Amino acid sequence: MAATGLEGRLDAGEVGRGHWRVTLLSGFGWMFDAMDVGLVSFVMVALARDWGLSQGQVGLAISAGLFGMFVGAAASGTLADRYGRRAVLMGTLLVYALATGLTAFVWGYGALLVLRFVTGLGLGGELPVASTLVSEVAPARHRGRMVVLLESFWAYGWILAALIGFLVIPEYGWRVAFLIGALPALYVLVLRRSLPESPRYLIQKGRHGEARKAAARLGVDPGPEREESVEEAGGGGLRALWSGAYARRTFMLWVLWFGMVFSYYGIFTWLPQILASSGRGIATSFGFVLLITLAQVPGYFSAAYLVERWGRKGTLVVYLLGCAAAALVFGLRGLAADASGAELVLWGSLVSFFNLGAWGVVYGYTPELYPTASRGAGAGWAAGVGRIGGIAGPYLVGVMIGAPGLGVVAVFSMFALVLVVIAADVWLLGEETRGRALDEISGARA
Numbered sequence: 001m002a003a004t005g006l007e008g009r010l011d012a013g014e015v016g017r018g019h020w021r022v023t024l025l026s027g028f029g030w031m032f033d034a035m036d037v038g039l040v041s042f043v044m045v046a047l048a049r050d051w052g053l054s055q056g057q058v059g060l061a062i063s064a065g066l067f068g069m070f071v072g073a074a075a076s077g078t079l080a081d082r083y084g085r086r087a088v089l090m091g092t093l094l095v096y097a098l099a100t101g102l103t104a105f106v107w108g109y110g111a112l113l114v115l116r117f118v119t120g121l122g123l124g125g126e127l128p129v130a131s132t133l134v135s136e137v138a139p140a141r142h143r144g145r146m147v148v149l150l151e152s153f154w155a156y157g158w159i160l161a162a163l164i165g166f167l168v169i170p171e172y173g174w175r176v177a178f179l180i181g182a183l184p185a186l187y188v189l190v191l192r193r194s195l196p197e198s199p200r201y202l203i204q205k206g207r208h209g210e211a212r213k214a215a216a217r218l219g220v221d222p223g224p225e226r227e228e229s230v231e232e233a234g235g236g237g238l239r240a241l242w243s244g245a246y247a248r249r250t251f252m253l254w255v256l257w258f259g260m261v262f263s264y265y266g267i268f269t270w271l272p273q274i275l276a277s278s279g280r281g282i283a284t285s286f287g288f289v290l291l292i293t294l295a296q297v298p299g300y301f302s303a304a305y306l307v308e309r310w311g312r313k314g315t316l317v318v319y320l321l322g323c324a325a326a327a328l329v330f331g332l333r334g335l336a337a338d339a340s341g342a343e344l345v346l347w348g349s350l351v352s353f354f355n356l357g358a359w360g361v362v363y364g365y366t367p368e369l370y371p372t373a374s375r376g377a378g379a380g381w382a383a384g385v386g387r388i389g390g391i392a393g394p395y396l397v398g399v400m401i402g403a404p405g406l407g408v409v410a411v412f413s414m415f416a417l418v419l420v421v422i423a424a425d426v427w428l429l430g431e432e433t434r435g436r437a438l439d440e441i442s443g444a445r446a
Contacts, residue, residue, distance in 0.1 A: 010200065010215065016219035018219040023150050026134055030127065032184035034155075034158050036123060037123060038165075040062065040116070045169075046170075048273070053109070055401060062116075069390065076092055077379055080129045081377050086196070089129050092121075092123075093185075096119045099119040099122065103115045128366075131147055135367040136200040140435060149304050159297075200372045201372060240374045246369070246378075254381075254386075263419055298353060299356040312361055315357075319354045319361065320422060368436075368441055396414075
């Protein structure tokens with residue numbers, strides 16, 4: 001498929017103020033998403049003590065939100081291909097912020113599960129749409145780096161969650177934390193005024209005049225007045241993702257996403273609970289988690305540097321294997337009964353560094369592998385399948401920690417194995433996309 005002149009100019013241009021505006025606006029939404037996901041891992045420590053919840057009930061509450069994220073991610077990608085990236089991004093943010101605020105007034109365990117599910121609908125829906133939008137506006141030579149930098153806002157959101165956990169929850173309680181989580185609803189007003197639509201989406205829908213205006217807002221010369229576009233081959237939806245050249249890509253991505261979300265949510269949503277249960281106390285444990293969370297930031301920035309030098313596959317495989325090794329040592333030594341605080345933070349920080357660096361590459365890599373007509377659906381379904389791993393991971397951790405003869409060593413050994421498997425999946429089945437135009441990638445045979 002040949003690109004239109006406008007699409008070619010979007011790929012060939014340099015990064016300007018308009019590109020950074022889209023990345024920052026989407027990034028702040030991403031940050032609030034991460035803050036909400038992080039908050040629940042800290043809240044559940046206090047809430048479990050207040051309500052006398054079992055480890056299994058804690059795991060189920062975490063998994064309820066992740067089940068909502070599965071439904072939200074799968075649905076939002078298809079909706080974004082139909083109604084636009086911008087509208088779905090704003091709608092999903094509003095859903096999860098309002099549902100988080102309502103959770104502050106929850107009266108029982110059943111209501112908590114329902115509201116966490118609704119919150120998850122918005123949380124899961126926003127992320128693949130935001131990464132798709134940034135991927136579509138970024139110039140080809142800078143696309144990977146810009147999406148990794150977008151993903152770095154996840155670290156800032158978790159840092160905010162850790163600060164709320166450390167400073168607010170012990171002093172004011174978990175209900176106040178959920179009220180703080182409702183504040184991002186106000187950010188929708190900023191997005192409505194300032195965030196442009198993807199020009200590629202508008203071209204694909206035949207809205208050429210709007211596409212030219214959106215490109216101009218990015219600082220890209222829209223070109224001749226009567227520019228014509230070539231329609232994308234095929235349509236969106238699940239069937240397109242498993243047709244012809246895209247089947248191998250979809251299989252590779254679904255395995256990757258399942259393993260990534262399984263390991264990430266299994267580790268990080270349980271980490272405050274694991275540390276608090278080791279006798280260190282809530283305040284001390286939350287302080288350790290805050291330090292470990294800070295390691296996400298250099299993880300993202302190092303991956304952003306390497307992804308345009310080593311490429312998507314090389315960077316991703318190195319970071320996945322690094323995370324596998326760090327997770328194994330963290331379970332064996334960092335969480336040992338006689339481990340010092342410095343050992344715990346060191347190995348936990350390496351898990352955080354490598355895992356979140358890998359996440360940045362995953363979010364940049366995924367939308368590159370599909371055409372505009374199904375890019376939202378491709379990213380959304382990959383994220384949705386990943387959330388199945390996110391449902392299973394936290395629940396399985398709760399079961400394993402409470403089972404005789406297992407515990408944290410078995411848990412982190414399992415995560416190390418999963419990370420090795422998905423590194424092999426990427427190495428064997430993935431293809432390199434560094435520096436290639438989106439229409440070239442989506443039109444190539446996998």
